[in-house]
Amino acid sequence: MEIKLTINGDSKKFEVDPSTRLIDLLRSAGYQGVKKGCDEGHCGSCTVLLDGQPILSCIKFAAQADGAEITTIEGMGTVNDPHPLQQSFVDKGAVQCGFCIPGMILSSKSLLETHPDPTEDEIKRGLDGNYCRCTGYVKQIEAVQSAAQKMRGGI
């Protein structure tokens, strides 16, 4: 069956099998920033934004996303022109192995859309679906606070 997706602003058509997962479609289409971690809906490394909301692409049937707008980490920024969230994660030392970071950044983006000045508790809740096994989450919270401030126009 054919489905249409808008991925990072680009309209695309895909021929999918009814059992294809969104994660496999995205990775095979070149969006390899979508990470396959637990592959069973726990760890959050496969998080993408579907119509602006974080979801787990490893347990999402691609056919069900027909017509949706998808944002992956590739849609956020580049090495030379990073998104403020990406820059803040680097500046605050929030990245070790990096595997969870695409999901973290996307969850953070969604959070900041509705909470431009989030409290620590709101950040913890916004990132509750993204497991990091390297760090203690403290630096990611600082990074989101710092990015929020930049995005609000401060500093």
Add this chain to the structure above:
Amino acid sequence: MRHAEKNNKGEKTVRKLSEFLKPATVEETVELLIERPGKRKLLAGGTGVSVTDSQQIDGLIDLTGLELDYIEEAGEQLALGAVATMRQLESSDLLKQYAGGVVAEAAANVGTTPLRNMITLGGSLAQMRVWADLPPVFLAVDAEIVVSGPEGEQSYSAVEFFSKHPTRLLDKSCLIKQVNLDQKLADYRGNYEKFAMTSDAYATVTVTVLAELNDGIVTNPRIAIGSASPFPTRCTAAEEALEGQKFSQELAVKAGKLAREEVKTTDNVWGSASYKSKLIEKLVKRNLLQIAE
């Protein structure tokens, strides 16, 4: 997805599915279920379907085209569509204002943010996991569960619906369509508490308490316990002890003790039966004190 298989590209599949259907109406959905009994599975949020290991299923019926994601006032009731997500329930102003916000609070305690964006009301009820947050709350508020099937619509009281697993209660060609909440309870005081090892862990025990409190007198108290045993339980002895009494710390302690005696707790990995019993006593007392503040 312990039971999932890999296809020859190394991609994950539940089974080799041959159909992906997206009906526009509830009637059409029921017809699709009747057409190939046991072969097609209902798909809403997908968090449950994706871990299915059924050898029989070769088709999915996507329910997201049915427009069942509403949360609205309908006369004497609040109507919750079965395809509303946990995220919708937790952020609904109508539900935040209903009976101390117990339904919104329970939904807010489900899983994690990305999971709450996916998990639906109907899916949660259809699977009725031991640790599910919503069933005990719906039991406490005497919700009505509306099911559509070959014979049309049928409504179940919460007591009936939560007495056995839906796979045993409902015909295989049915779908859960809606949950109705009685607006009479909207102004009740209420509290929901989930006790779990971490914020996104499955519940060890959940407690829902509701009551009216006028001049310190308790009326229409409702206490429901979840996760402590396979099905949620109403604590009727504790409720009777509270009815018509002047609220006091001692009364809350007594209700906690009675609730502990009433619930036949069972062991699971999130807690032993005896630990859950102790939790019930403390949590019932604590939540009663909170709603009386």
